[in-house]
Amino acid sequence: FSSQLNIGSRNRGSGDSVESFGSWGFEDSRFVLNTLPNGSNVVIMKGGRYSISGKPLTKLVGFIEKELNMKIDPNSESFQGVDFSLPDGKLTAEDTVRILTAIDDDTSRLSTVAEDRARHGTGHTQDDIYSLRSGSFRTRLPDAVVWPRSVSEVQALASLATTYNWCIIPFGGGTNVTHSTHCPSSTVDPRLMVSVDMKLMKNVLWVNEEDGLAHVEAGITGRDLIERMRRLGFTIGHEPDSYEFSTLGGWIATKASGMKQNKYGNIEDIVKEVTVVSAKGIMSHKHKANKVSYGRSSAGIEPKALMLGSEGCLGVITSAVIKIWPLAEEISHESVLFPSFDAGLRFVKDLSNQRTLKPASCRLLDNEQFRLGQAMTENSPKMGFYLGNLSEKTVACATITFEGSAAELRFQKKIICELSAAHGGILAGSRVSKSGYDLTFAIAYLRDFAMNYNILGFETFVPWSKLRTVVERTKRTILSEHKSRALPGLPFVCSRITQIYDEGACVYFYFCMAVNFNGALDPRDVFGEIEASARREILNNGGSLSHHHGIGKLRSSFVPEIYSDGYLDSINAVKTALDPVNVFGARNGVFAGKPC
């Protein structure tokens, strides 16, 4: 019977936008390493999707080799794919029939294929990618994947889950980096695990241009949503780096943050109302007038307050009313080079005092990340720029995006000029800024470029008063963790400030290092341990558990360190109240419950 259920790559898109399996991004876009006749190594991104695509990157291999103090072996770089098989899941013939009844008997929307189960039981951590590539899974995978098309189908699935004691784990783009779509182990939860993939629920239900609102189904990807709004002359302004694949529902469940939050806000500002299939029925607002949302209101606790950060554990978000903005009159980019990261920090802190007058986005790259970005530009003299008397060894770079009316931009640019000058900065133009931006998108591809060289990224919010300390100590912790393990070569650690707020900033760390693949050492353990040490250092010094990735399972052991016992008891009680038989049993973050 289950052989009928074979949809495999359906979930990966179609046409020119098929998603890769076992690595980040589109299948048409990945880095390849070519050895030129003269023996030098050139890296090229395939396809034509990004501005970087097709351009020979002659400096990259040299940069990596120097930083990691190792040779790159051109023969070990590419991922061939494993033909992994999985032990059968728990889906019985009866369960299959039941699920099919809920989805209009559409067998093309139910799968037990290994590839689907594997992809839906993972996300996009280094750990996940390693598992998908090696075919060796250390956590349980869902027994079945279902693609509902409507609220009533989701309801039908939830009610089957209640009746037959299944566990549902909502799935959006699967771009989380917190293990939030991992299944609890069979010891913790022996029930049937059903991954409910929301990506077929991607309709725009209505648009109200006058009020600047759109009601959209939650499975829509950022790419799709942005494009559909663009065609109407609008933007949502929300651009997490993962927007090509992540979904509206995932953003809400994880409390995502986009690069342009200065102007457009974070997901909590963008989303006005949510509709949710919960274990207690549909949670939503009622409106008597058409295409209406209440906007700011004081009407008790709203459904949205319960769903932001719910991480799949309180129900399935099926749609949301979001804010849309007319496309900006002008968009432009600028970059500023500073003598040091410290000088750059003083600049962004001063910029934060400008409050609402800040440009849409301002990121600050530390020296290492800036040099990485430069190593990923074409080696043409045109791409050179004026460093003045700044040292390449200490320079830090702010990349800025302006969006707004011509007058607004003029005003903001003036502020940037003045503040840059005040901190010894040199304006370096839009090209450098663009390359910093490209780097953001390329870095995820880069991670998967050479599987021997692992890149891990993690973020934190830090108040201004603790920022320098947190950045310094976190880097130091990573270096010493690396050292104490006698790992090969050197680690590469870099950071950037990605979001600035009145009271502090989000810092994003990357670290990259080589890991020996010998039987004794699973690279997933090494990375997990180092990340946990870094996180502890961050918390000890006044940084947060998460600025935007969420907690999932990866960071849930830290939860007791950030909330009082009374709060944890309370939130556990809330979970039980809203989902008495634990239909949404993903056990993420504050809903991890007590370990069994």
Add this chain to the structure above:
Amino acid sequence: FSSQLNIGSRNRGSGDSVESFGSWGFEDSRFVLNTLPNGSNVVIMKGGRYSISGKPLTKLVGFIEKELNMKIDPNSESFQGVDFSLPDGKLTAEDTVRILTAIDDDTSRLSTVAEDRARHGTGHTQDDIYSLRSGSFRTRLPDAVVWPRSVSEVQALASLATTYNWCIIPFGGGTNVTHSTHCPSSTVDPRLMVSVDMKLMKNVLWVNEEDGLAHVEAGITGRDLIERMRRLGFTIGHEPDSYEFSTLGGWIATKASGMKQNKYGNIEDIVKEVTVVSAKGIMSHKHKANKVSYGRSSAGIEPKALMLGSEGCLGVITSAVIKIWPLAEEISHESVLFPSFDAGLRFVKDLSNQRTLKPASCRLLDNEQFRLGQAMTENSPKMGFYLGNLSEKTVACATITFEGSAAELRFQKKIICELSAAHGGILAGSRVSKSGYDLTFAIAYLRDFAMNYNILGFETFVPWSKLRTVVERTKRTILSEHKSRALPGLPFVCSRITQIYDEGACVYFYFCMAVNFNGALDPRDVFGEIEASARREILNNGGSLSHHHGIGKLRSSFVPEIYSDGYLDSINAVKTALDPVNVFGARNGVFAGKPC
């Protein structure tokens, strides 16, 4: 025994800031009516607190008489106070001892005096003021009032309540206009009702100037908090019209909104973290570093998400970390006159498109409210202004407050000039703006000036696309409700836009009319019915149940019209989970529960 507990007016402040009893505001500031030798009536606000104080307002009585089509009787205006007595409350001698144990045996912090019980079982609706003045209460009053001084005292009270089955109703400034501090009737809840007045918990626990944060106890009044921050060179930017008396805890519990939200945000933006004494213990964040707050975070549902809009039903907020801003470099005022309210509406809608470039506050007064404001200015020729070819009968007025750097203000003023011109507006300078602002503060005093002339105010959020309809139909509804009741004279109805958002605006309606005091007709009924009709009309046409006042008991019958059943079941379940024996049984808003 209970005769020891006699603190009476302690709750009303001291020195020059004693709060009135049975009317809004400070005891030193109230309107009085003087008949001049020539027979004309002059209104004067006593004291020297406001810019309007001490100035003879010669036009006001004439204005009111004309609009209401009635004569004002100078002999019926002032409130003499009733020496009301109350039936004994339920506090037993044992309970008294128990409470005293929790508060360090400080008898000065427990009261059963009629005045205290009455004040703590009311708020500031017209209904409440009528009750306090007439001494005739239609809802149950608390049996005792307690003033805790610390988190542990609040905890001790909550645990007594759990043990001995009492109901606690948190009390801040008692400025609510939703009956949220009324006690449920004895039929609904026969338990001992204890009002926990938070006003002695008013310490600033720490200030972190670098991050722009302050940790403040929740009982502090806005007046006190603003003054304390001002002395350090900071502002909280939060200015609800009630700020002189309302408290930080009350703002959070009701989800308050201030006039300058364009710049400083609403209470949800201002408050970063809360600490709460709940029935399940203390709900709070933990931090390893000193004077730190996490700022934006993605760490599941935070305590704040549960407390915003909790209306006293989930616990006592004991403190909050709030955002503070350096005092603005410049503050200035402007006003713009428009040929009609419609033209003014188009102006504010266009201004809303400026998003973050909007001035700190922009309010739009309709013709009636503008004329009322003018009637409250001194009759000196200097106060005249240039109406141009606008008609006094149709003119509407936008009053604007700018706060920020000199450059920012220049920029914003330019926008205001351009947009005003585009909609036929005439800049009328800061004096008119100031008088609009004064009106806001005076109107609450005005309401209580003549008890025969009742003023009711209520607010709603309306999306731009429904705004005209909602304003027109709400006014029409009030007029027709008045007519159908054959009440004396004419009603005076006016409105203003108080807050503007990207997707809509908050509209505030006032209506004033005379009510006969004859035994058959309780004015509280008349007002209640008319307000309910207006609210129904608002909801039918796309307005919201509340933009900032909250729901309380006054609007709770509408709750099933704005949320789905599934959501109401959910939120009821959340309440039961967080407060299993219903210690915080105020039964407001979404926590009203099913009527017994």
